[in-house]
Amino acid sequence: MSAVNDKEAADRTVKLYSVRDFFRRPEKHQFTISPDGRHLSFLTRHAGRQNIFVQEVGPDGSPLGDARALTNETERDVPGHAWKGNDRILFVKDFGGDENYHVLSVPIHGGEPVDLTPFEGVKASIVDDLRDDDRHILIQMNRRDPQVFDVFRVDVVTGAFTPIAENPGNIMGWMTDHAGSLRVATASDGVNTTLLYRDTETEPFHPILTTNFRETVSPLFFTFDDRRLYVLSNRGRDKTAIFEFDPQTAQEGELLFETEHVDVGGMTFSNHRRVLTAAWYVDDRLHRHFFDEWARSIHEDLARQLPGQEIAITSITRDESRAIVHASSDLSPGSIWTYDIASRHLSRLTELMPWLDPADMAHMEPIHFAARDGLRINGYLTLPAGIELGQKLERPLPLIVNPHGGPWARDSWGFNPEAQLLANRGYAVLQLNFRGSTGYGRAFWEASFGQWGKSMQDDIDDGIDWLVGQGLADPARVGIYGASYGGYAVLAGVAFTPTRYAAAVDYVGVSNLFTLLESLPPYWKPMLDMMYEMIGNPQTEAGKQALHDASPLFFVDRIVTPLFVAQGANDPRVKQAESDQIVSALRERGIDVKYMLKDNEGHGFHNEENQFEFYEAMEAFLAQHLGGRSGA
Numbered sequence: 001m002s003a004v005n006d007k008e009a010a011d012r013t014v015k016l017y018s019v020r021d022f023f024r025r026p027e028k029h030q031f032t033i034s035p036d037g038r039h040l041s042f043l044t045r046h047a048g049r050q051n052i053f054v055q056e057v058g059p060d061g062s063p064l065g066d067a068r069a070l071t072n073e074t075e076r077d078v079p080g081h082a083w084k085g086n087d088r089i090l091f092v093k094d095f096g097g098d099e100n101y102h103v104l105s106v107p108i109h110g111g112e113p114v115d116l117t118p119f120e121g122v123k124a125s126i127v128d129d130l131r132d133d134d135r136h137i138l139i140q141m142n143r144r145d146p147q148v149f150d151v152f153r154v155d156v157v158t159g160a161f162t163p164i165a166e167n168p169g170n171i172m173g174w175m176t177d178h179a180g181s182l183r184v185a186t187a188s189d190g191v192n193t194t195l196l197y198r199d200t201e202t203e204p205f206h207p208i209l210t211t212n213f214r215e216t217v218s219p220l221f222f223t224f225d226d227r228r229l230y231v232l233s234n235r236g237r238d239k240t241a242i243f244e245f246d247p248q249t250a251q252e253g254e255l256l257f258e259t260e261h262v263d264v265g266g267m268t269f270s271n272h273r274r275v276l277t278a279a280w281y282v283d284d285r286l287h288r289h290f291f292d293e294w295a296r297s298i299h300e301d302l303a304r305q306l307p308g309q310e311i312a313i314t315s316i317t318r319d320e321s322r323a324i325v326h327a328s329s330d331l332s333p334g335s336i337w338t339y340d341i342a343s344r345h346l347s348r349l350t351e352l353m354p355w356l357d358p359a360d361m362a363h364m365e366p367i368h369f370a371a372r373d374g375l376r377i378n379g380y381l382t383l384p385a386g387i388e389l390g391q392k393l394e395r396p397l398p399l400i401v402n403p404h405g406g407p408w409a410r411d412s413w414g415f416n417p418e419a420q421l422l423a424n425r426g427y428a429v430l431q432l433n434f435r436g437s438t439g440y441g442r443a444f445w446e447a448s449f450g451q452w453g454k455s456m457q458d459d460i461d462d463g464i465d466w467l468v469g470q471g472l473a474d475p476a477r478v479g480i481y482g483a484s485y486g487g488y489a490v491l492a493g494v495a496f497t498p499t500r501y502a503a504a505v506d507y508v509g510v511s512n513l514f515t516l517l518e519s520l521p522p523y524w525k526p527m528l529d530m531m532y533e534m535i536g537n538p539q540t541e542a543g544k545q546a547l548h549d550a551s552p553l554f555f556v557d558r559i560v561t562p563l564f565v566a567q568g569a570n571d572p573r574v575k576q577a578e579s580d581q582i583v584s585a586l587r588e589r590g591i592d593v594k595y596m597l598k599d600n601e602g603h604g605f606h607n608e609e610n611q612f613e614f615y616e617a618m619e620a621f622l623a624q625h626l627g628g629r630s631g632a
Contacts, residue, residue, distance in 0.1 A: 014385045015360050017424055018631045019615045022417040025050055025077070025608060026352040031336050033057075035318040036086045039108065040338075040349075042067075043078060050077035052089060054108045061322055061338035061347050070106045071113060076606055084156050085134030090126070096570040097602020099521075101125065103139055105156040116154045116161070119143050123523065127151055128176040131271065131318075138164065138182065140174060146522035149174075151182060164201075170526060171196070175219050177226040184219050184229070184247075190529030195219070197247040209250040213530050214446060216240055217252075220267055224274045230256070230267060238441040239263050242279055257289050263439050270295070272320045282439055284366035284378070285413050286310060301344050302327075309334065310414065324349075330364035332356065333415045362423035364413055365389050369466040371435070371459050375447065378440070379432035379463065380411055382419040383472070390470075397428040398477035398626040399467060403460055405484030407448065408534075410437040418481075418615075425619060425628040428473055434459035449534050452513065453492040453550035460489060461497060476502065477626045481618070483507035483604060484574060491552035491582060494561040503625035505564045505618050508574045508603055511582040512553040514538055521572045556585040564594040564621045566614050568601030594621060 030043045040057050043050040046069045055067035070089060071078055081091035087108055092101045100123045106113040117124035117139065124141035137156055140149035148167040151174055155161070165174065165182055172193075175184035185196040185205055193213050196205040211217060218232040223244065231245040233252055241258035245251070257264055257279040267279045270292070277295040278288045290296035302311045302325060309327035316323040321341055328334030333352040339345070362385045368378045381389060384397070400422050404411045411431040419429045433440070434456050436448025448456050460480075467473035480501050482490045487509015494504045510516045513536060520528065536550065537543030548554055563586065567579035576597070586593045596617060598610050605611050616631075623630035 014424060015357070016629060016631055017356065017360070017421075019421065019619060020612055021353075021355055022421045022424075023608070023611045023615055026333070026350070028053075028350045029336070029352055030081065031324050031349055032081070032083060032315040033317055033322060033324050033338070034083050034086050037061075037317040037319075037322045038086065040324075041070075041081060041083065041089055041108075043081075047072050047074045049073050049075070052078055052081050052091060052106070054089070057338070060345075061340060063349075068108075070108060075600070077608070079606075082129065084129060084137065087134070088156055090129070090137070090156070092125075094602070096600045097568050097604075097606060098570045099123065099572050099602055103137075103154075105159075114157070114159050116156065116159050117141050117143075118159070121146070123149075125149075127174050127182070128180055130180045133180065138176065138180070142523055145169075147525050149523070170194075172526065175221075177222045178224065179226060183222075183226075186219075188213070188526055188530070190527060191533065193217075195250070208247055211235065213533075214442065217245070219245070221269065228253070230276075232264065232266070234263070234442050238443050240441075242267055256291075259283075263441060265439065270320065272318060282410075282412055298341060302339070302346075305344075305346055306337075313339075328352075328415055329358070330413060330415055331358040331361040333417075356420075360385055360424070361415075361420055364416065364419065366413065369463065371455075371462045373455070375435060375444075375459075377432060377434060377459050377463065379430065380413060380419075381467070381472075382416070382423045382429040382431075384423045384426050384428070389472075393471060396468070396472055396474040396477075398426065398479070398628055399430060399464065399473040400427045400479045400481055400622070400626075401430045401432070401460055401464055403432060403434065403480070403482040403486040403489040404437070405482070405486045406438070407434075407436050407452075407456065407485035407489075408438050408445065410439050421615065421619065422481075422622075422628075425623070425630065427479075427622070427626070427628050428467065430463055430467060430473075432460060432463045434463075450536060450546065452488065452535060453496060453552075457489060457492050457496065460493065461500065464500070479503040479505070479622055479626050481505040481507070481622075482509065484509065487574070488552070492550070494559050494563060495552040495555040496558075498558045498560050501561045503564075503622055504561045505566070505621065506579070506582075507566045507614075508568060508571055509565075509578065510574055511551065511578045513547040513551045515577060515581070516574070517547075519575045519577070553581050553585060556582065556589065559586060559591070562621070562625050563591075564596075564618065566596040566605070566618075567598070568603060568605065569597060569599045570602045573603045 028042045028044045032041050041054045051071040053067040056064040058064050084090045094101045103116045103124050104113045122143045127138040140151050142149050150167050151165040152161040170187040171185045172188050173186040177183050181201040187194040194207045195209040197208045216234050220230045229245040232240050234240040240263035242256040243252035244254045262283045264281045268277045276291040278290045280288050306327040312326045313323045314326050323339045325337040325339045335351045336349045337346045362382045364380050364382050367381045410433045422429045468475045480490050480493050487506040490504050490506040536547040565579050583593050583595045
């Protein structure tokens with residue numbers, strides 16, 4: 001293949017889109033269908049924010065009449081919503097990004113939203129929406145004690161609530177059976193996890209199984225007779241699989257599904273037909289294993305009608321006659337459809353971002369390489385449109401390495417607006433599932449323990465060297481951008497390998513592991529001993545030294561890379577002090593650090609105008625130091 005000048009190829013073939021094109025909200029999105037199939041709900045702009053609208057639909061699933069606004073939020077977008085029966089919708093909201101989510105209910109035929117958890121500083125979430133009870137839900141909230149969550153039955157019309165279970169102080173999660181009775185709880189002493197069970201809601205919980213946190217026996221849901229459980233388990237094995245589990249013996253029974261190379265992620269079922277439908281797992285892509293031929297036939301039909309797309313049924317009527325379908329790919333956030341299941345008829349509701357031409361977008365290619373210790377590392381590479389993996393370039397590309405947050409999470413294939421923005425500007429974008437990333441088995445996860453700034457960081461460096469060796473990346477034009485743990489990896493990279501990067505962007509990242517562990521949200525405190533084992537223990541001399549040596553703040557004298565820091569003032573996970581410390585220490589040395597602090601944001605910027613400002617500043621910063629294109 002002949003050599004191609006990367007900048008000439010990009011300039012010749014790709015339209016330069018604005019930052020706002022990649023990050024402005026779709027005109028309509030988050031569609032759901034009511035249980036009886038007579039209404040659609042969705043989010044759209046109203047009062048300057050994304051608010052909930054509802055619209056009637058006809059027998060063929062097409063919208064009828066005008067949509068009506070149900071909410072009038074003006075400070076922050078509504079992040080999510082769901083139907084409660086056919087006449088009300090539930091949604092959540094927090095305040096300036098503090099993650100103290102309240103649960104609210106709003107009638108669809110007129111009336112103000114009711115805050116079901118109207119208590120300052122309280123964090124709440126839904127335990128069970130009680131599908132067969134249109135009047136009540138089960139919620140958990142930490143009103144009595146900020147560290148623990150009690151369960152209440154709440155009237156969604158009046159807001160009246162009744163205590164169901166008081167947390168003794170160590171319960172981290174609750175689960176109901178198919179009748180909505182609270183019968184399973186998961187407790188932790190910080191390191192060991194105990195599964196609690198009861199046959200009826202009138203009995204006390206009793207422990208049935210205790211495992212170290214490194215082992216998972218995680219309940220998914222009850223069998224349809226409400227006597228046994230389906231669980232995700234890696235007890236005595238490396239990869240998580242799905243088993244039937246007997247709470248009387250605390251033993252895994254029938255193995256329902258496993259894969260040899262990755263963890264199984266979960267399983268779905270039909271409420272209406274009371275059958276298991278599919279298990280799913282992710283390697284390079286999402287895959288499903290079907291237990292139910294009816295469900296298989298639907299997905300096969302959708303794949304035939306929407307070829308080359310990743311298909312997800314996001315909402316379905318109670319009788320399973322009509323569904324909402326989302327079809328997407330790495331080149332497009334996709335489209336939303338109504339699907340009549342009996343006739344197999346699809347009707348398009350909307351294209352999510354029609355202003356982005358898929359022909360101008362960049363493919364997200366799965367890659368893998370061997371780390372310096374031989375461990376296989378998987379990830380994704382997004383090259384500017386018109387350039388392919390394996391293509392010989394006249395000049396290697398500038399590279400942005402983008403480590404994910406968590407760190408116990410992972411990157412997955414699909415449309416990524418950050419990667420697409422950077423590729424549109426002429427950068428190669430490398431996203432690595434470094435050791436510790438989830439889904440690759442227990443040993444791969446445990447390989448990250450105590451390795452912040454060490455072998456986890458080495459995996460990032462080895463990925464860069466692998467790309468340089470492929471002739472794709474210019475070692476003199478490497479930048480790093482990440483959020484949360486990814487922001488920590490940015491700071492670790494510029495502190496511990498100061499000549500590696502030509503530019504760095506830290507977004508709500510950790511600079512000091514001591515203050516991170518000291519300032520965790522109160523409801524994370526029961527897991528503190530586990531965090532000590534996974535990150536480092538400040539209560540031992542060896543642990544103190546390890547945390548010191550992995551904290552970029554204590555090595556600011558090594559940092560020479562141009563740095564841009566962004567932070568939300570209300571972040572409950574990575575406090576503002578994490579960014580203030582590193583910025584102040586660098587400025588004391590006379591180094592000019594660009595710092596963007598938003599008073600109305602938390603762990604990442606949620607409001608659209610703040611996202612625009614951040615990404616516009618980031619692309620200009622990277623263009624200045626790496627030479628990529630800029631839309632400014």
